[in-house]
Amino acid sequence: MELLLFGLSALLMLISTFFFIVSGIGLVRMPDLYMRMSATSKAATLGAACAFLAGALYFYDNLSVALRVFAGILFIFATAPIGAHMIGRASYARGVAVWEGAVIDEMEGCYDRSTHSFHSSPQHNQTTATTPDETGTAPQAPAATSQQAAP
Amino acid sequence: MNDYHEGLQLFMIYVILPLLTIGVLLTLWRLVRGPTFPDRVVALDKLSVIAIGIILAYAIGLNRPVYVDIALIVAMLSFLTTVGFGYYIERRV
Incomplete structure (x- = not known):
């Protein structure tokens, strides 16, 4: 039983590091602020949620940790899109250019x-x-x- | 404490933390290079999210359940930072 829980915890932590590295590569390689923001706000959020779940599985005999982990996942999933939308809106209003290969900019002049x-x-x-x-x-x-x- | 605990703790310290360091280095590259100011803000936001992962890996690696609270606090502070920078970017002319 313990071996299964700990194996799942190690697997979730590996998945979370995979998502963190993928979002780092997206942050470096993407040509545009808005694409970079999509890489960080999606992949990094999923990585943090997987890390929280790994912590909950390791401290399985401590129920208060599980409650905190639940609150943390809920908080991250609620606030990461709000923060990303806020930064994207503010930087578009400030005039950060979209990628020159972009086909359409529907917000132009709005x-x-x-x-x-x-x-x-x-x-x-x-x-x-x-x-x-x-x-x-x-x-x-x-x-x-x-x-x-x-x- | 038995062998399973010890194995998972060693796995966290010697495997997960170096892999997380790769993500931190990639993010720091964007934080230093970023052509515009919002790029740096996005990189800073992602850095604090990776910090949550590092804190949780330490919580498992050192067997301290209290560190989960710190991860929660860091998540809240990163959201506050992002909102504050958003207001700052938009209002600045």
Whole structure:
């Protein structure tokens, strides 16, 4: 029984180091900030979760450790996408260039620099840029406000 | 404590920690080289996530269950750091 648990723990730790190394290679080799962020936020999160599970399997007779491990996995899975989205949004708003081989940039011209908010279409942004008091035409206004993120 | 404990602890110290060092070195390369400031922030975020793995490997390798708490705290601090840097990047003109 103990041999099985410890073997599983060693295997999970090996899987976690594999994911960490893969995300490191992605961080070095990817040509673009946004692709690098996808490599770190997905692979590294899975690696940390596997490491937590390995710890839980090693301290199998200590139930409080298992509870902490559960909380840690839940916390990491909840916060890693939020942090990655936040960094990506901020760096796009700041003007970090996408890769020159990228086919399409759908967010081009949708960022309003005066209000720090993204709009759903570039046309709406132009209307707000010319007349800042009005919030766009009637059919576009609800979509724009729903897309607007909290400052 | 028996042979299984000792074998897994030696495995953590002599196999897992050197492999994790490879990931740390790759991340440090991006942290030093990164052309833009958000690249460095992403590398720093990943460095703290690898630190969680290192702390858990130490917790198994030294047989200390208390170290799991430290891994939890490091996870929370890395999230706070990322959010703070996000605000800083966006508001800076």
